[in-house]
Amino acid sequence: EAGVAQSPRYKIIEKRQSVAFWCNPISGHATLYWYQQILGQGPKLLIQFQNNGVVDDSQLPKDRFSAERLKGVDSTLKIQPAKLEDSAVYLCASTLRGYEQYFGPGTRLTVT
Amino acid sequence: QKEVEQDPGPLSVPEGAIVSLNCTYSNSAFQYFMWYRQYSRKGPELLMYTYSSGNKEDGRFTAQVDKSSKYISLFIRDSQPSDSATYLCAMSITTGTASKLTFGTGTRLQVTL
Numbered sequence: 001e002a003g004v005a006q007s008p009r010y011k012i013i014e015k016r017q018s019v020a021f022w023c024n025p026i027s028g029h030a031t032l033y034w035y036q037q038i039l040g041q042g043p044k045l046l047i048q049f050q051n052n053g054v055v056d057d058s059q060l061p062k063d064r065f066s067a068e069r070l071k072g073v074d075s076t077l078k079i080q081p082a083k084l085e086d087s088a089v090y091l092c093a094s095t096l097r098g099y100e101q102y103f104g105p106g107t108r109l110t111v112t
Numbered sequence: 113q114k115e116v117e118q119d120p121g122p123l124s125v126p127e128g129a130i131v132s133l134n135c136t137y138s139n140s141a142f143q144y145f146m147w148y149r150q151y152s153r154k155g156p157e158l159l160m161y162t163y164s165s166g167n168k169e170d171g172r173f174t175a176q177v178d179k180s181s182k183y184i185s186l187f188i189r190d191s192q193p194s195d196s197a198t199y200l201c202a203m204s205i206t207t208g209t210a211s212k213l214t215f216g217t218g219t220r221l222q223v224t225l
Contacts, residue, residue, distance in 0.1 A: 043200075048212065095211065098210065106155050108153075
C-alpha cells in the first residue's frame with residue numbers, strides 16, 4: 001500500500017513570496033490533515049478535511065494560509081505572503097479511523 | 113498551561129537499557145492515547161495506541177495510561193540504536209470519524225552502543 005505522498009520535499013523562499021504544497025493521501029482515506037511542525041515542537045493541526053469539506057480550520061491563519069481538497073483526494077496548502085515565522089515542516093496525514101493517522105514525509109519550508 | 117506536556121530531553125541511554133518516556137495532560141475529554149516515532153527528516157509513524165487505563169504491550173514496547181492521574185508512559189525494553197528517534201505522545205478527541213490530535217513536544221532519544 002502506497003503511503004502519503006507530499007511534494008516538494010524542500011522549499012526556500014523569501015518573505016512575502018507565496019508557496020504551495022501538495023499532498024496525495026492513502027487511497028480510500030476520507031480524512032486528510034495538514035499540520036505545521038516547528039523545530040523542536042510537536043505537529044500542530046492547521047486544517048482537517050473530511051472528503052472535500054472542511055471539518056476544522058480553527059488554527060489556520062486565514063489571512064495568509066489557504067487550503068483546498070478538490071474531489072476529496074489530493075490537497076494543496078498555500079501560504080501567501082510568507083513570513084519568517086512560517087519556517088517549519090508542513091506535514092500531511094490521512095486516516096480511515098481518526099486516531100490512526102498516517103503521515104507523509106513533510107515539506108521543509110525555509111523563509112529567508 | 114499546555115494541554116499536553118512532554119519532557120523534550122534529549123535522553124541518552126546505552127544499548128539494552130529500559131527507556132521510560134512520559135507525558136501528562138490536562139484535558140479529561142481525551143479518548144485515545146498514542147505514541148508516534150519520528151526519525152530525522154521523516155514524518156511521524158504510529159507506534160501504539162490505547163483508549164483505556166492500563167498497559168498495552170507490543171514486542172519491546174509497552175504503553176501505559178493512567179487516566180486518574182492524566183499520565184501516559186511508553187516503555188522500551190532492550191533498547192537498540194535503531195530506536196534513536198524523537199518520540200511524540202498524542203491524544204485525541206474523536207467525534208464520529210473526525211479525530212483531532214494534540215501532540216506533545218516530543219522527546220529525543222539517543223541509544224548508544
